[in-house]
Amino acid sequence: MSVLEENPDSPLKKRPPRWSDIWLKKTKPLKHVVFAMQLQSLASKDPKSQTLIPHFANIDRTLLLSDELLLKILSKLPLSQRNPNSLVCKRWLYLQGRLVRSLKILDWNFLVSGRLITRFPNLAHVDLLNGCLFSPRNSGILLTHRMVSMQMRYGNCSNWELLEENLLPVEVVDGGLQALANGCPNLRRLVVINASELGLLTLAEECLILQELELHKCNDNVLRGIAACENLQILKLVGNVDGLYCSLVSDVGLTILAQGCKRLVKLELSGCEGSFDGIKAIGQCCLMLEELTICDHRMEDGWLAALSYCENLKTLRLLSCKRIDLDPGPDEYLGFCPSLERLHLQKCQLRSKKSVRALFRVCEAVREVVVLDCWGLDNDMFTFASVCRRVKFLSLEGCSLLTTDGLEATVLSWLDLETLVVVSCKNIKESDISPALATLFCNLKELRWRPDAKSLLSSSLMGTGMGKKGGKFFKRT
Known part of the structure; x- marks a missing residue:
C-alpha cells in the first residue's frame, strides 16, 4: 500500500483540479492564445531563439478565431469598409463574399x-x-x-x-x-x-x-x-x-x-x-x-x-x-x-x-x-x-391649372383634413385666400405652402399662430 493511501492527511496528497484547468480544458481557442503567449515569452527571454520562433507580432491573430466568429465581427463593420476588408487576405475575401446579400x-x-x-x-x-x-x-x-x-x-x-x-x-x-x-x-x-x-x-x-x-x-x-x-x-x-x-x-x-x-x-x-x-x-x-x-x-x-x-x-x-x-x-x-x-x-x-x-x-x-x-x-x-x-392628407405639386377658388371649393368640404401641401401651383394666389380658407389653415396640423417662388405666406404667418392651432408644427419649404 502506498504512503498516500496510508496517510490521507499527508501534504503529498494529489491536489484537486482547479477551476481554471476545467475551464481551459474545453476551450480550444484559448489554448492557442496561451500557446502563442508562451512563444512570445520564450522569444523575449532567449535572444538565440529569435531565429527559430517567430515574434508574436508577426502572427495573424485572426487565425485563432473560427470562421463563424470572424464572420460575426466583419458583419458589424460599416458597409463602406467591405471592399477594403476583402483585400486583406483570401480568407477575408471568402468571408466577405458570404456577407453579400x-x-x-x-x-x-x-x-x-x-x-x-x-x-x-x-x-x-x-x-x-x-x-x-x-x-x-x-x-x-x-x-x-x-x-x-x-x-x-x-x-x-x-x-x-x-x-x-x-x-x-x-x-x-x-x-x-x-x-x-x-x-x-x-x-x-x-x-x-x-x-x-x-x-x-x-x-x-x-x-x-x-x-x-x-x-x-x-x-x-x-x-x-x-x-x-x-x-x-x-x-x-x-x-x-x-x-x-x-x-x-x-x-x-x-x-x-x-x-x-x-x-x-x-x-x-x-x-x-x-x-x-x-x-x-x-x-x-x-x-x-x-x-x-x-x-x-x-x-x-x-x-x-x-x-x-x-x-x-x-x-x-x-x-x-x-x-x-x-x-x-x-x-x-x-x-x-x-x-x-x-x-x-x-x-x-x-x-x-x-x-x-x-x-x-x-x-x-x-x-x-x-x-x-x-x-x-x-x-x-x-x-x-x-x-x-x-x-386627411392632400398634396398638390405641379398643378398649374388649379386656382385658389378651385382648391377652396374642395378642401372646405373635407372636415377631417389635417395636412395640406401646395407646391409649384402657379395659379394659386395668396391674394385670393378667403377668410374661410385662412380659418382652415389655422386648424391644420401641418401646412406646407409654396405655390410659387414669390409666396410670402410662410413668412407673414410667423407669430400669428396659423398652422399651429390644430397641430404640432408649421413647416417652411
Whole structure:
C-alpha cells in the first residue's frame, strides 16, 4: 500500500483540479492564445531563439478565431469598409463574399461559369437586367433609358432594334436562371429580362422562398411560369415600353397570374394591356393584395369598375398614364374600394372629365390624395374629389391649372383634413385666400405652402399662430 493511501492527511496528497484547468480544458481557442503567449515569452527571454520562433507580432491573430466568429465581427463593420476588408487576405475575401446579400450582375459569364455562386453563396437579391444585354466595350456611344443603360456600336438604328440585337437569347437567359436557381436556393428577389416559361418554372421549383420578382419584356406565356411561384408577394410586370421593346400582357396572362400567385401583396403593371376581366380576376383571387400600381397602361375602357373587387386594396398608384378610362360605364356599376387609404397620381394626363369623376368615385373612401405633375387638373376636375369625404392628407405639386377658388371649393368640404401641401401651383394666389380658407389653415396640423417662388405666406404667418392651432408644427419649404 502506498504512503498516500496510508496517510490521507499527508501534504503529498494529489491536489484537486482547479477551476481554471476545467475551464481551459474545453476551450480550444484559448489554448492557442496561451500557446502563442508562451512563444512570445520564450522569444523575449532567449535572444538565440529569435531565429527559430517567430515574434508574436508577426502572427495573424485572426487565425485563432473560427470562421463563424470572424464572420460575426466583419458583419458589424460599416458597409463602406467591405471592399477594403476583402483585400486583406483570401480568407477575408471568402468571408466577405458570404456577407453579400444583394448583387447586380453586369457580366453574364460570371453567372454561368459558377464563379458567382462560389464567390457569393448567400445571395438573396439578384439583378440580371443589365447582365442580359451584350454591349461592346470601349464604345463611345451610350444609350440610357429609365430602366437600362448600355453601350452601342452605332447610332443609326432605333432603340428597339438595338435592344433586340444586343439582348441575350431566351435559351441563354434560361440557362442562367437554372444556374442561379441551383446555387441560390434562398433567393428572395430577382430582376430579369427576356426569360421564358421554362426558365421561371425552374426558378419556382428550386427557390421556394422567392418573394419578389421584377420581369421585363413579359408576355402571357411567361406568366405561366410565374404562376408556379406560390409564395410570391411582390411582382412587377413590364410589358410594352415605348421606344425600347414591345411585349403583350393581356387578360389571359392576368388571369393565369391571379390563379397562381394568390399571396400577392404588391402588384405593378407597366405597359400592360387587359380589361375589366383581368383586373377582376386579380381582385377575386389575390385576396391579400394591398398595393396596386398601374404605369402607362393600355387597358380597354371599363377596367376601373373592376377595382371594386379588390376588397383589401389600400394603395392605388397611377403613373405616367396617358388616359385613365375613357368609358368607365354607369355609376351603379362602378362600385368603390372599401379599404382604400391612399391614391397617388403622378405624371398622368387628366383630360377626360368622365374618367376623373369615375376615378374619384371608385376611391371615395380614400384618406390620402397625392397629385404630382399631372396635366389637365383644373378647377372642374378637382371638384370631383369632393366625393372623398374622409381625406386627411392632400398634396398638390405641379398643378398649374388649379386656382385658389378651385382648391377652396374642395378642401372646405373635407372636415377631417389635417395636412395640406401646395407646391409649384402657379395659379394659386395668396391674394385670393378667403377668410374661410385662412380659418382652415389655422386648424391644420401641418401646412406646407409654396405655390410659387414669390409666396410670402410662410413668412407673414410667423407669430400669428396659423398652422399651429390644430397641430404640432408649421413647416417652411
